[in-house]
Amino acid sequence: MNLIGVPVPPGFTITTDVCNEYYRIGKEKMVELLQDDVKKAVAHVEMLMNSKFGDVENPLLVSVRSGARASMPGMMDTILNLGLNDDVVEGLTRKTGNPRFAWDSYRRFVQMYGDVVLGMKPENKEDIDPFEEIIEDVKKAKGVKLDNELEVEDLKELVKRFKAAVKKQTGKDFPTCAYDQLWGAICAVFDSWMNERAILYRKMEGIPAEWGTAVNVQAMVFGNMGDTSATGVCFSRDAATGEDLFNGEYLINAQGEDVVAGIRTPQQITKIGSQRWAELAGVSEADRVAKYPSMEEAMPEIYKELDEIQTRLENHYHDMQDMEFTVQDGKLWFLQTRNGKRTGSAMVKIAMDLLRQGMIDEKTAIKRIDANKLDELLHPIFDKEALKKAKVLTRGLPASPGAATGQIVFFADDAAEWHAKGHHVVMVRLETSPEDLAGMAVAEGILTARGGMTSHAAVVARGMGKCCVSGAGALNVDYKNRTVEIDGVKLKEGDYISINGSTGEVYEGEVHTKAAELSGDFADLMTLADKYARLKVRTNADTPHDAQSARNFGAVGIGLCRTEHMFFEGEKIKAMREMILAENAEDRKKALAKILPYQQDDFKGILRVMAGYPVTVRLLDPPLHEFVPHDEKGQQEMAEAMGVSLAYIRQRVEALHEQNPMLGHRGCRLGNTYPEITQMQTRAILGAALDLKKEGVETHPEIMVPLTGILYEFKEQETVIRAEAEALFAERGDRIDFLVGTMIEVPRAALTADRIATSAEFFSFGTNDLTQMTFGYSRDDIASFLPIYLHKKILKVDPFQVLDQKGVGSLIRMATEKGRSVRPTLKCGICGEHGGEPSSVKFCHKVGLDYVSCSPFRVPIARVAAAQAAI
Numbered sequence: 078m079n080l081i082g083v084p085v086p087p088g089f090t091i092t093t094d095v096c097n098e099y100y101r102i103g104k105e106k107m108v109e110l111l112q113d114d115v116k117k118a119v120a121h122v123e124m125l126m127n128s129k130f131g132d133v134e135n136p137l138l139v140s141v142r143s144g145a146r147a148s149m150p151g152m153m154d155t156i157l158n159l160g161l162n163d164d165v166v167e168g169l170t171r172k173t174g175n176p177r178f179a180w181d182s183y184r185r186f187v188q189m190y191g192d193v194v195l196g197m198k199p200e201n202k203e204d205i206d207p208f209e210e211i212i213e214d215v216k217k218a219k220g221v222k223l224d225n226e227l228e229v230e231d232l233k234e235l236v237k238r239f240k241a242a243v244k245k246q247t248g249k250d251f252p253t254c255a256y257d258q259l260w261g262a263i264c265a266v267f268d269s270w271m272n273e274r275a276i277l278y279r280k281m282e283g284i285p286a287e288w289g290t291a292v293n294v295q296a297m298v299f300g301n302m303g304d305t306s307a308t309g310v311c312f313s314r315d316a317a318t319g320e321d322l323f324n325g326e327y328l329i330n331a332q333g334e335d336v337v338a339g340i341r342t343p344q345q346i347t348k349i350g351s352q353r354w355a356e357l358a359g360v361s362e363a364d365r366v367a368k369y370p371s372m373e374e375a376m377p378e379i380y381k382e383l384d385e386i387q388t389r390l391e392n393h394y395h396d397m398q399d400m401e402f403t404v405q406d407g408k409l410w411f412l413q414t415r416n417g418k419r420t421g422s423a424m425v426k427i428a429m430d431l432l433r434q435g436m437i438d439e440k441t442a443i444k445r446i447d448a449n450k451l452d453e454l455l456h457p458i459f460d461k462e463a464l465k466k467a468k469v470l471t472r473g474l475p476a477s478p479g480a481a482t483g484q485i486v487f488f489a490d491d492a493a494e495w496h497a498k499g500h501h502v503v504m505v506r507l508e509t510s511p512e513d514l515a516g517m518a519v520a521e522g523i524l525t526a527r528g529g530m531t532s533h534a535a536v537v538a539r540g541m542g543k544c545c546v547s548g549a550g551a552l553n554v555d556y557k558n559r560t561v562e563i564d565g566v567k568l569k570e571g572d573y574i575s576i577n578g579s580t581g582e583v584y585e586g587e588v589h590t591k592a593a594e595l596s597g598d599f600a601d602l603m604t605l606a607d608k609y610a611r612l613k614v615r616t617n618a619d620t621p622h623d624a625q626s627a628r629n630f631g632a633v634g635i636g637l638c639r640t641e642h643m644f645f646e647g648e649k650i651k652a653m654r655e656m657i658l659a660e661n662a663e664d665r666k667k668a669l670a671k672i673l674p675y676q677q678d679d680f681k682g683i684l685r686v687m688a689g690y691p692v693t694v695r696l697l698d699p700p701l702h703e704f705v706p707h708d709e710k711g712q713q714e715m716a717e718a719m720g721v722s723l724a725y726i727r728q729r730v731e732a733l734h735e736q737n738p739m740l741g742h743r744g745c746r747l748g749n750t751y752p753e754i755t756q757m758q759t760r761a762i763l764g765a766a767l768d769l770k771k772e773g774v775e776t777h778p779e780i781m782v783p784l785t786g787i788l789y790e791f792k793e794q795e796t797v798i799r800a801e802a803e804a805l806f807a808e809r810g811d812r813i814d815f816l817v818g819t820m821i822e823v824p825r826a827a828l829t830a831d832r833i834a835t836s837a838e839f840f841s842f843g844t845n846d847l848t849q850m851t852f853g854y855s856r857d858d859i860a861s862f863l864p865i866y867l868h869k870k871i872l873k874v875d876p877f878q879v880l881d882q883k884g885v886g887s888l889i890r891m892a893t894e895k896g897r898s899v900r901p902t903l904k905c906g907i908c909g910e911h912g913g914e915p916s917s918v919k920f921c922h923k924v925g926l927d928y929v930s931c932s933p934f935r936v937p938i939a940r941v942a943a944a945q946a947a948i
């Protein structure tokens with residue numbers, strides 16, 4: 078700022094490297110090593126300010142602040158007015174002729190130093206700060222409400238009582254030597270790098286602890302010298318909406334902390350901001366001008382300079398700035414500027430506006446997007462004001478973003494029933510299974526006690542664009558009594574609950590939500606991203622509805638259509654159950670014949686929406702037992718429908734039970750043991766494509782074999798598929814081009830990819846199963862140990878969420894290279910949940926995949942990540 082001519086109080090910076098060293102060698106050693114440098118730096122500031130640190134007659138006061146590489150607003154400590162003691166305050170009074178200012182600065186200093194450096198601030202937020210207690214006492218005795226109504230004698234009284242409180246609590250006198258004060262403050266700022274809220278903030282924002290904080294020691298300028306002084310915070314654009322409108326707040330005769338602390342209501346900087354504020358606050362224009370004038374109106378000269386400098390800073394940094402300033406006796410000083418934090422929609426608008434304004438180029442605009450933050454633009458969101466008042470009950474995994482609020486139901490049937498009656502419901506479950514799908518489809522959101530980021534509930538919810546919090550371990554679900562207990566709060570069916578799928582937070586009661594809006598800038602950004610991306614972005618979609626939302630978000634094909642999800646509606650599930658419970662191939666074929674028309678219809682719908690784009694349909698994958706009824710009522714129904722005894726049904730259900738179904742009778746093992754399933758599905762897919770061909774709709778079906786581990790497993794299935802296709806083409810007297818390929822989700826398939834690619838025409842990496850089998854972590858049970866692994870840093874991130882590039886990624890890279898060594902045209906993509914996670918998408922670009930496929934609601938995120946990878 079100094080170099081571009083912005084007035085900044087002189088100072089010096091102790092770098093972030095020193096912070097790391099401080100933690101390595103300890104406080105005492107560090108202070109000893111830094112002594113000379115700090116003294117020299119202080120002397121330089123003294124020279125520039127023409128005053129002396131610790132001097133009584135001509136004192137220099139300093140501020141000591143943190144300065145991290147990434148903005149961590151309010152997370153670390155600051156000390157202002159440092160250098161005062163009982164003598165210096167008198168000197169300052171003489172120097173300025175302003176005793177009120179001198180004593181106001183002194184009482185602020187003792188409080189801040191006491192709280193931050195001497196540890197007087199109570200750990201428990203509910204406990205009262207001892208200094209605040211004294212202030213309240215003095216104000217009460219005086220009969221005033223605001224701090225600035227206190228007079229010099231009151232401020233002196235405050236200092237006296239503050240120091241007594243310090244002595245009482247710490248057993249020591251308040252330090253009087255300026256350098257002792259300075260070292261205490263420097264160390265406190267370093268210490269604050271490791272305070273709880275800073276650690277938590279870094280975790281949330283992905284800021285490494287190794288970065289450390291710098292310490293800025295700067296000559297004080299004073300906003301509390303009277304009515305020609307002020308202090309404030311301002312933004313070069315609106316951080317919430319992105320609107321290109323300078324805005325901010327200020328307070329006359331105050332110091333920095335007052336603006337944020339909310340002790341006095343700050344006033345707006347610009348006239349337009351002030352008018353907008355007055356409208357919201359219900360203040361008349363006359364009242365506004367008289368009592369709450371903007372800085373633009375109250376200090377027009379200063380305002381002009383402030384506006385000129387904020388423009389200069391934004392033009393210099395080419396990004397929205399968040400700035401702090403102080404006016405000392407009519408002179409403006411800038412204390413700090415940084416790239417401002419912003420919402421997802423502000424992020425998009427600002428990047429596109431800066432591009433249009435010629436401040437940044439296209440590539441920079443794309444790089445300015447935090448792809449994950451686009452999520453905020455896609456799902457319904459909680460109303461910010463409502464959220465402030467809401468009570469957090471617990472926290473789970475942020476499995477599928479968005480905001481949901483509704484009445485608690487525990488069962489899918491109830492969800493459907495309540496929904497039909499017009500209720501908004503949140504499904505609360507220990508975990509979900511495919512049987513719950515119908516309930517999930519109508520619920521506002523899903524909350525589960527168990528399961529990780531790729532658990533059934535999470536995957537399905539993301540696919541539906543439905544809010545989901547999974548693995549909330551504090552949930553005590555009692556299905557029998559239809560209650561859930563969360564940390565002592567007992568809720569029953571019908572009670573309201575709210576969940577935030579973007580943060581994992583669970584709230585008591587109803588929290589108001591509002592629908593997300595897609596702005597024009599968002600669409601422009603997507604077009605720009607496509608211009609630079611090489612990777613194509615497809616979607617994982619099982620219904621025409623999902624396929625359509627993905628098309629709207631710009632997906633250019635389907636990378637994974639999970640056919641099993643189609644079996645859970647209405648009549649289909651009955652026919653499916655008949656097929657599974659059948660005793661022989663003949664009966665199975667009969668049941669499959671009933672399913673065929675349904676499947677064909679489903680595929681037709683999807684292929685039609687995706688006209689002209691490739692659609693990869695995966696053959697049946699999950700273990701059969703997931704489809705059969707486990708409750709007596711369901712079993713009785715099946716017995717009646719099939720004309721067999723209940724005992725028979727029970728025995729068949731038991732026979733299907735597996736100890737470890739994830740590694741059991743599933744994937745292509747199903748198709749290889751029951752080829753008639755593969756035949757039926759082939760017929761449904763290609764039959765649908767042929768029907769559409771007649772209507773003039775262009776289709777590109779790709780049939781995908783799941784869970785291949787051995788070349789021959791694939792070959793067997795391929796033979797069945799191609800034979801059935803030829804039979805169908807002969808019957809119809811027409812044909813259609815299609816591909817036959819495989820999922821790569823078993824490590825053995827990756828290791829032998831050059832064998833498998835001799836037959837398979839494409840690979841799709843199923844990184845959910847590939848991660849499960851590479852780590853040996855059950856994707857449905859990871860929640861039991863993941864938090865501890867993350868806490869102990871055994872794992873940096875959840876590997877089901879962020880692709881493990883070293884392990885699972887190596888398998889992907891190797892399999893792609895091996896596969897293409899025997900089939901150079903081999904199309905490779907990814908369809909696990911990682912396909913929509915930015916860092917994983919970038920990896921996919923790097924290893925040369927052709928496309929990523931993700932849930933519809935992650936398509937825009939993947940498109941931006943793909944562009945960023947290519948830039």
Ligand code: PEP
Pocket residue numbers: 536637639698822842843844845846847908909910
């Ligand atoms: C996978 O395993 O990555 C995959 C996409 O398949 P599913 O999640 O259906 O097992």
Ligand code: MG
Pocket residue numbers: 822843845846
């Ligand atoms: Mg899989």
